[in-house]
Amino acid sequence: MRQALNSGFQFAKAGVRLKNRSVLAPLTHNMSDSHGNPSPAELDWLEHCANGGFGLLIAAATQVWPGGRCWQGQPALMTDLQQQAYSRFAEATRAHGALALVQLHHGGVRAAPALNGTAPVGPSSEAPDSRYPLGVTELDEDAIQQLIGAFVTAAERAYRAGLDGVELHAAHYYLLCNFLNPVLNRRTDRWGGSVENRTRILIEIIRGIRQQLPRQFLVGVRLSPENYANVVGIELQNQLAVANLLAAEDIDYVHFSMGDSFKLANGKNTALLSEVINALTGKTTLMMAGNIRDGEAAERVLSAGADLVAIGTSALGNPDWIYKVTNGVPLVTPPFADTLLQAHGFNEAGITYLGAVPGLVVISKPKT
Ligand SMILES: Cc1cc2nc3c(=O)[nH]c(=O)nc-3n(C[C@H](O)[C@H](O)[C@H](O)COP(=O)(O)O)c2cc1C
Known part of the structure; x- marks a missing residue:
């Protein structure tokens, strides 16, 4: 028995309970059609994860506004048809005693011109170059x-679809993250400058959702804690100040996309995890994602003070992750066989997309 992982968790303000502390991290799969209509395959995959025992499932980054698309097969939540698909996700998840959220997303400076037919939008303009x-x-x-x-309308659709809440994607250099980033946000009006101004767009979305929907509807925010890869402008002190502002709002959790939950903070000798937890403990529910692959890693993150752990890569090969780590059943480790992913619901578009991530998939079937 994994002690902390299997203890339930109560979202106090919403009065909503999770059966355990394992969360399916949002995972883009590229399996929707080119209009963002979710496919049976992606709903099958999510159902596998609900059946597998995750307490909370967060569906992949989902488009809320026309110019914000980042992937050919990105899901959207902008039409009645799309809302109906999310109803199936809600029902399947509920049937397994879990809660279902959708991650609401706009690509911002990373939106793909080829998919949107326009230049990307952001808080400030950027001249054309190799990146844009x-x-x-x-x-x-x-x-x-x-x-x-x-964003508020998409949350209302999520509510009408029967979902338990939404996660606002403010991580990874997408639109809401772009507003938080002083390198990209050089505005001098009320949406730029101070950290309060840069966080305003997120806070207005949160308040808008709260005005429209009952309090049991969960609202969380995903943040990047610091720069990763070659991105600039996402600094820990700024992100912690943002998280503090969010924690003072009527939200249910902040989700840190850590990359690696066990790394040192950039340029410091202290653990990133303890920097985040020390700054925010007792202020809001803390969810962590990043390199939490097995039960031991999850327990380490929980015992450091996180409330919930989100599982990404390992879930792809193990939708029954919580069952396995609870019962000592060995986890399948990456690279995952394409046949295994198929058995978990992934279709060819999904497997091709995941296959482009280094070290994630082994393609066993020769193409005919
Ligand atoms: C294939 C793939 C798709 C992802 N899609 C999303 C996404 O839609 N939204 C998001 O916030 N993060 C996304 N992520 C990041 C994961 O949610 C997670 O934070 C990251 O994979 C680190 O956790 P892990 O080490 O458990 O994989 C994705 C990661 C992978 C590998």
């Missing part, structure tokens, strides 16, 4: 208001 071939168009006041409305 069409440049980046600065959002005006009217467009910012429309975007806030789009």
Whole structure:
């Protein structure tokens, strides 16, 4: 028995309980159609994870506004048809005693011009270069208001679909993260400058959702704690200040996309995990993701003070992750056989997409 992992968790303000502390991290799969209509395959995959025992499932980054698409097969939640698909996700998850969230997303400076037919948008304009071939168009006041409305409308759709809540994707250099980032956000109006101003768009979305929906509907925010890979402008002190502002709002959790939950903070001799936990303990529920692959790693993160652990890579090969780590059944480790992923619901588009991530998939079937 994994002690902390298998203890239930209560979202106090919402009065909603999780049967355990394991969370399916949001995982883009590229299995929706080119209009963002979720496919039976992706719903099958999510159902496998619900059946496998995760307490909470967060469906992949989902488009809320036309110009924000990042992947050919990215799901969207903008139409009645798409809402119906999410109803199936909600029902299947509930049937297994778990809770279902969807991650609401706009690609911001990372939105793909080829999919959107336009230059990406962001808090400030960027000149065309190798990174932004069409440049980046600065959002005006009217467009910012429309975007806030789009996130709130998608949350209302999630609620009507029967989902238990939404996660706002403010990590990984996408739109909401772009606003938090002083390198990308050089505005001098009320949406830029101070950390309060840069966080305003997120807070307006949170308040908008709270005005529309009952309090048991969960609202969480995903943040990157610091720079990763070659990104710039995401600094720990800024992100902790943002998280503190969010914790003072009526939210249910902050989810840190750590990359590696066991790394040192950039340029420091202290663990990133303890930096985050020390700054926020007692202020909001803390969910951590990143290199939490087995039960021991999960228990380490929980005993350091996190409330919930989100499992990404390992879930792909082990939708029954919590069952396995609880019962001492060996986990399948990456690279995962394509046939295994198929058995978990993945279709060819999904396997091709995951196959492009180094070390994740072994393609066993020769193409005919
Ligand atoms: C294939 C793949 C797709 C992902 N898609 C998303 C996504 O849609 N939204 C998001 O916030 N993070 C996404 N991530 C990041 C994961 O949620 C997670 O934070 C990351 O994989 C680290 O956790 P892990 O070491 O358990 O994999 C993705 C990661 C992978 C490998």
